[in-house]
Amino acid sequence: MGEVLLEVDDVTRAYGSKRRGQKQILRGVSFRLQEGKCLGLVGESGCGKSTLCRILAGLEKPDSGQALFCREPVGSKKVRGKIQMVFQNSLEAVNHHQNVLQIVSEPLKNLFHMNREECRKETARLLEMVGIAPEEMKKYPRQFSGGQLQRICIARALGAKPELLLLDEPLSSLDASVQAQILNLLSDLRNDLNLTCILVSHDIRAVYYLSDEILRMSEGTVKAIPSLDTIIRPERF
Amino acid sequence: MRKRGRKVTAACCAGCLTFLAAACLLAPVLSSCDPNLVNPLKKFAGMSREHPLGTDYLGRDLLARLLWGGRNTLGYAAAVTAVSAVIGTGVGMISGFLGGAADRLLMRGSDVLRAFPGVVLVLIIVSILGAGIGNVCIALLLTRWIWYARMARNLTREELSRPSILAGRLAGSGWGAILIHHVFPAILPQMLSVLSVDFGGALLSISGYSFLGLGILPPEPEWGMMISDGRSYMDKPGMMFWPGICILIVVISVNVLGDLLRDILEEKRT
Numbered sequence: 001m002g003e004v005l006l007e008v009d010d011v012t013r014a015y016g017s018k019r020r021g022q023k024q025i026l027r028g029v030s031f032r033l034q035e036g037k038c039l040g041l042v043g044e045s046g047c048g049k050s051t052l053c054r055i056l057a058g059l060e061k062p063d064s065g066q067a068l069f070c071r072e073p074v075g076s077k078k079v080r081g082k083i084q085m086v087f088q089n090s091l092e093a094v095n096h097h098q099n100v101l102q103i104v105s106e107p108l109k110n111l112f113h114m115n116r117e118e119c120r121k122e123t124a125r126l127l128e129m130v131g132i133a134p135e136e137m138k139k140y141p142r143q144f145s146g147g148q149l150q151r152i153c154i155a156r157a158l159g160a161k162p163e164l165l166l167l168d169e170p171l172s173s174l175d176a177s178v179q180a181q182i183l184n185l186l187s188d189l190r191n192d193l194n195l196t197c198i199l200v201s202h203d204i205r206a207v208y209y210l211s212d213e214i215l216r217m218s219e220g221t222v223k224a225i226p227s228l229d230t231i232i233r234p235e236r237f
Numbered sequence: 238m239r240k241r242g243r244k245v246t247a248a249c250c251a252g253c254l255t256f257l258a259a260a261c262l263l264a265p266v267l268s269s270c271d272p273n274l275v276n277p278l279k280k281f282a283g284m285s286r287e288h289p290l291g292t293d294y295l296g297r298d299l300l301a302r303l304l305w306g307g308r309n310t311l312g313y314a315a316a317v318t319a320v321s322a323v324i325g326t327g328v329g330m331i332s333g334f335l336g337g338a339a340d341r342l343l344m345r346g347s348d349v350l351r352a353f354p355g356v357v358l359v360l361i362i363v364s365i366l367g368a369g370i371g372n373v374c375i376a377l378l379l380t381r382w383i384w385y386a387r388m389a390r391n392l393t394r395e396e397l398s399r400p401s402i403l404a405g406r407l408a409g410s411g412w413g414a415i416l417i418h419h420v421f422p423a424i425l426p427q428m429l430s431v432l433s434v435d436f437g438g439a440l441l442s443i444s445g446y447s448f449l450g451l452g453i454l455p456p457e458p459e460w461g462m463m464i465s466d467g468r469s470y471m472d473k474p475g476m477m478f479w480p481g482i483c484i485l486i487v488v489i490s491v492n493v494l495g496d497l498l499r500d501i502l503e504e505k506r507t
Contacts (some may be wrong), residue, residue: 054403057403057407058407059403059407080409081407081408081409083407084407085404085407087400087403087404088400089400092400092401093400093401093404095401095405095418095419095422096401097422097423098418106405106408106409106410107407107408110409110410110411110414111408111409153404156404156408157407159408160407160408160409
């Protein structure tokens with residue numbers, strides 16, 4: 001049994017001001033995630049899945065409760081770069097004024113202080129890993145399809161050498177065949193790199209395919225879905 | 238077809254602006270006359286080889302005054318626009334990024350300045366500091382940076398919540414890098430559009446205050462002041478026509494180019 005990588009304890013989050021009225025998004029969310037496992041998070045729109053993801057990535061602070069990564073609060077300097085996120089809309093998730101090399105090498109420069117040549121080599125390796133030809137690193141986002149852009153976003157996330165990958169509906173803006181390609185890529189990467197991940201998705205088939213355990217979110221709380229061992233997973237999606 | 242029309246319009250506007258700016262920059266080469274040299278014997282002289290646009294009521298060469306005046310008008314308008322754009326965009330981006338109390342303080346401060354009509358504020362400053370182009374520029378700076386600040390602040394707030402910025406934060410980029418490499422390029426098209434409109438406005442203001450005798454002081458040439466000089470001699474329309482047409486061409490060209498530039502950059506982005 002792997003070590004507990006992520007501990008989420010009684011996390012709450014509300015939006016709006018007390019004077020004008022608040023909307024409670026998360027109401028005491030708690031769960032544990034073991035190293036090397038993939039947790040699927042399902043639930044209807046507006047139930048707080050993306051908010052939870054942003055809190056786990058350290059991009060937002062919870063109103064109360066805590067999320068600990070290797071016993072350190074997420075968002076702290078010690079956790080910097082170890083949690084990465086792949087966003088729903090790949091088109092919105094990249095800077096359109098930067099080319100692929102600049103996009104993918106951003107974590108390499110910031111977190112590992114690589115020089116230009118090292119960045120170029122590592123970017124080529126990462127792009128190859130996600131199925132993009134390294135020769136395309138000088139191209140700009142508008143020259144790629146949605147699926148290719150999502151691969152580039154995955155490459156950028158992997159560049160930070162994350163221990164936890166948050167996948168916030170990475171398939172929802174893609175068509176069916178590209179969804180399958182990305183899902184297979186994620187599955188391969190998970191096996192090759194022993195990645196721990198949280199997959200947020202509306203697509204229950206995708207969640208079953210990739211996840212070891214599933215949590216269902218409803219009205220800001222989570223409920224575990226019983227054992228997945230009985231489910232027969234396909235070899236490829 | 239529409240794209241072709243846009244290209245032709247852009248080329249015409251860019252051509253007109255380049256031609257005028259180049260002519261003003263090359264004033265010492267294009268006109269050998271001193272723009273301030275008074276020659277009562279040649280007053281109201283018609284077009285000739287020596288004076289291609291004729292002379293004014295003091296016998297000064299109109300072409301020389303138009304070209305040297307253009308240097309003043311365009312130069313001061315560009316300087317006021319550039320400085321207010323840099324200050325306003327910087328303040329707006331920082332305010333948008335900081336949020337909270339600092340943002341409210343900066344924006345309420347700008348509201349207070351905005352509450353004064355620009356013309357009144359300029360007249361108050363000029364009445365305190367005295368007439369002169371330097372004081373007019375200071376007064377214009379005080380009133381113009383606010384537009385950039387408000388625009389930059391709102392655009393920055395909008396940009397900061399985008400996934401690309403969040404991804405940049407997760408990739409370890411500091412706030413400085415986020416603002417410079419992610420936010421600034423994203424808000425640039427809209428800022429350029431504001432800048433182009435503002436350049437036209439600044440040019441009109443500088444010419445307007447010089448027309449009123451508050452800006453550039455005689456005998457230095459300036460387009461607004463040249464129009465003011467020509468007002469008393471309506472039977473000699475050339476004195477007002479040339480500077481007037483130059484102002485019109487520049488203002489229309491920068492507005493059209495600004496709109497086109499914004500469209501192109503937006504298209505490129507999407």
